[in-house]
Amino acid sequence: MPQRERYLFVCINRRDEGHAKGSCTARGSEDIYRALKEQLNACGLARVEARVCTSSCLDQCSSGVCILVEPDHFFYGRVTVADVPEIVEGIVSGARVERLVLTSEDLAKG
Numbered sequence: 671m672p673q674r675e676r677y678l679f680v681c682i683n684r685r686d687e688g689h690a691k692g693s694c695t696a697r698g699s700e701d702i703y704r705a706l707k708e709q710l711n712a713c714g715l716a717r718v719e720a721r722v723c724t725s726s727c728l729d730q731c732s733s734g735v736c737i738l739v740e741p742d743h744f745f746y747g748r749v750t751v752a753d754v755p756e757i758v759e760g761i762v763s764g765a766r767v768e769r770l771v772l773t774s775e776d777l778a779k780g
């Protein structure tokens with residue numbers, strides 16, 4: 671398979687119920703992962719443009735659901751399934767969805 675232009679790493683880390691940090695899976699990241707896969711596939715982008723992968727904790731738990739976009743090297747945070755079409759459109763157009771990009775203040779919180 672060819673190397674894709676971008677790789678999206680979706681955190682699917684789990685923690686015990688009641689854990690202070692929570693987890694991206696508890697916030698719905700597995701549904702987001704599946705929706706991204708389906709929508710990129712439907713657009714014909716999955717084989718050449720972008721591959722969606724699962725990840726363990728990206729250490730941005732307070733901003734979960736978290737997605738690391740490489741090689742652009744930024745995080746999307748607080749992502750919901752409703753955001754997926756906009757993220758896919760951004761991959762098509764080459765533009766980030768700025769409202770979802772974690773800021774340096776977000777990153778400092780971890």
Ligand code: FES
Nearest residue numbers: 681694728730731
């Ligand atoms: S649990 Fe997802 S970033 Fe930590």
